[in-house]
Amino acid sequence: MNAPIIEVFSSFQGEGLLIGQRQIFVRFAGCNLNCSYCDTKYSKSDKSGNLMTPQEVCDEIDKILTPDCKTISFTGGEPALYPEFISRVSENFDLNIMLETNGTLPDNIDLIDKLNIVSLDIKLPEHFDGDYDEEFFLNEIKSLNLLMAKSINVYCKVVILPSTKIESFKGVVEKLSKNILNKSNLKIVIQPSSPLSDWYDVNSKLFEFSEVVGQYFEVSTIPQVHKILNIE
Incomplete structure (x- = not known):
């Protein structure tokens, strides 16, 4: 069994509710979506990675595992394209397993064993250049x-752009509220797009987005901290 891997590296989690925690990241190549704001465009094609076996990935993890690291984060690209591969790697470690996913492949996600936490991106129609479905x-x-x-501990992350319209955003949040079976347990992270300098003239909008989500869910607004720290 092989999967296209771009890199295996250690860093601090720069997004979402585990921000600042040391993690090992396994970045897959290949994605089933084409988001306009993607900050890892090099990972969209599965041809951009090197084919590796689960054991080879495990060996790379062992080389860089440090005492402060308690989590392996599978990211991409879209890691849910490779559920069996993730399960094979995960079974070799007594660490928390995190999946960073766009959530559009539920059947694949259901096949992944040993998931502890999932960061699931909610995509807005404006995130696509006309091909939103x-x-x-x-x-x-x-x-x-x-x-x-x-x-499984899951939270949603919603990337917003300075151009994001409050009304369209509100419509998505309302639909989310109506269709989640247990919304009291779901937390939402609003992530302003990078660079943050784009927000200097419109940062008051961030409060409006937070107020919209706060009507239905617990909400935090967290930028990409790894970009601020200038680390991967």
């Missing part, structure tokens, strides 16, 4: 309900 959102909902039914 409502099925994306329906599958994200399906993935969320699936993970919550399994008592």
Whole structure:
């Protein structure tokens, strides 16, 4: 079994609710979406990675594992394209397993063993250059309900741009609220797009986005801290 791997590296988690924690990242190549704001465009094609076996990835993890690292984060690209590979790697470590996913492949996510935490991106229509499909959102909902039914710690991350319209954002949040089976347990992270300098003239909008989400969910607004620290 092989999968296209771009890199295996150690760093601090720069996004979401585990921000600042030391993690080992396994970055897969290949993605089933084409988001306009993607900050790892080099990972979109599966041809951009090197084919590796699960054991080879495990060996790379062993080389860089440090005492302060308690989590392996599978990221991409879209790691849910490779559920069996993730399970094979995960079974070799007594560490927390994190999946960073767009959530549009619920059947694949269901196949991954030993998941402890999932960071699931909710995609907005404006994240795409005209090729948004409502099925994306329906599958994200399906993935969320699936993970919550399994008592897996999952939170949503929503990337917003300075151009994001409050009304369209509100519509997505309302739909999310109506379709989540246990919304009291779901936390939402609003992530302003980088660079943060783009927000200097419109930062008041961040409060409005937070207020919209706060009507339905617990909400935090967290930028990409690894970009601020200038680390990977």
